[in-house]
Amino acid sequence: MEEIDLKILDLLQTEFPLVSKPFDTIGRQIGISENETIDRVKDLFTNGLIRQISAIFDTRRLGYDSCLIAMQIPKEEIDDAAKVINEHPGVSHNYARSHLFNLWFTIATPPGRDLLSDVEKLSNDISVHATLTLPALRMFKLNVRLDVTRSRNPLATEPGNSRKKTKVELHLSPLTDIEIAVIRELQENILIEESPFRGIADRIGITEIELFSIANKFINEGRMRRFAAVLRHRESGFKANAMAVWNVPEDDVEKVGNQFAAFQAVSHCYERPPQPPIWPYNIFTMVHARTTEECLGILNVMSQSAGVKEYDYLFSEKEYKKIRVRYFV
Structure with missing residues (x-):
């Protein structure tokens, strides 16, 4: 892939400009014309590297x-079970x-x-031996930005990105x-x-x-995390994507959560309730590598x-569904 395309992917993941001519703005940052930027972004979609460019909303701050x-x-039944689960409109990610x-x-x-009633209904329609319900108690990090340019050390830490976020609304x-x-409108893929x-503004009136102004208000309120591109991990070179789960003493959760959140390779870091003895883990991280x-x-x-020795890792074996939740439809 050309270096210019890598730079475009890097910029699009960070923040898509909320301006009248966003591709002109992106092109100026890279040193190419608006038309070339548009053509290259279209090609990146066609080649399967970009999944979507749209608003990324905070589910809970929209009342969901x-x-x-x-x-x-x-x-032997997992594929059939996944199909049933995927039919629920609120299921956005589903992985083996x-x-x-x-x-x-x-x-x-x-x-x-x-929500729990919906989960129970899904369970009744498939063959399930056991279920874990794992709501987020605390978010330490949510920032999916794949290092397609190879300019950042995956072991590097970024203290500025490590911040505690609680459930307090x-x-x-x-x-x-x-x-x-x-x-x-903004939750849908934009036209290139x-x-x-x-056209979006015209449709709304x-x-x-x-x-x-409304979009920036959403960002300031935390209702919109950002407006940006989401890439396809494997097509972008990140073929090893693991959910790592950690058994952390309760008194150390905040400290360890912030430590893990600072790692460049970590995109998600949450505290979730353990369910011992079958599930002793209370910190969840998503780690992306080539x-x-x-x-590992x-x-x-x-x-x-x-200093956390008890942990496990679950690699993604199959992607059944990965979309954005569509709100108010």
Whole structure:
């Protein structure tokens, strides 16, 4: 892949400009024309490297409930079970992983709908030996940015990105009809054209300036994490993606969570409730690497740096579903 394409992918993951002519802005940063930028981004989509360019919203701050679910499914039935689970509109990620609990998915439900009831209904429709319900208690990091340019050391730590986030919710004002319309539009893949936000604003019945004002308001409130591209991990060279789970003493959770969150190779770091004795782990991290050996090496360094010896890792074996939750549809 050309260096220019790698730079584009790196920029798009960080933040897509919320301006009238975003591809002109991106092109200027790299030193190419707007038309060339558009053509290259289209090619990156066609070649399967970019999954989506859209808003990334905070599920809970939009009033939705969400949870990570793990199920123990007979191996010969896992594909059929995954199909049933994928039919739920709130299931955004669904993976087979290398563990006794071999099917892992995230599920979200809108305000007024009971998430656990939906999980129970799904369980009744498939063959399940055991289920783990693992809501996020605390988020230390959520920042998926694959180092496609190989400019960052995966073992490097970034203290500035390590910050504690608790479940305490802001007192946010109710969403207006216009704001909900903006969410519905911005959650979809944008068109790769000179002025992709013009059509969005027209459909809502507002100006581009008003659209950007609402989007920036969402960012300031934490309702929108950012507007950016999500890449396909394997196609981008990251073929070893492991969910590492750690048994951390309760008094050390905050310290260790912040330590793990600082690692460049870690995209997600959460505290979740342990369910001993079958599941003693309370910190979850997602680690992305180019090879299995590199991934295991990163986990070893993380273990030694935090002094946490009891951990396990679950590699992604099969991707059944990976989409964004579609809100207010």
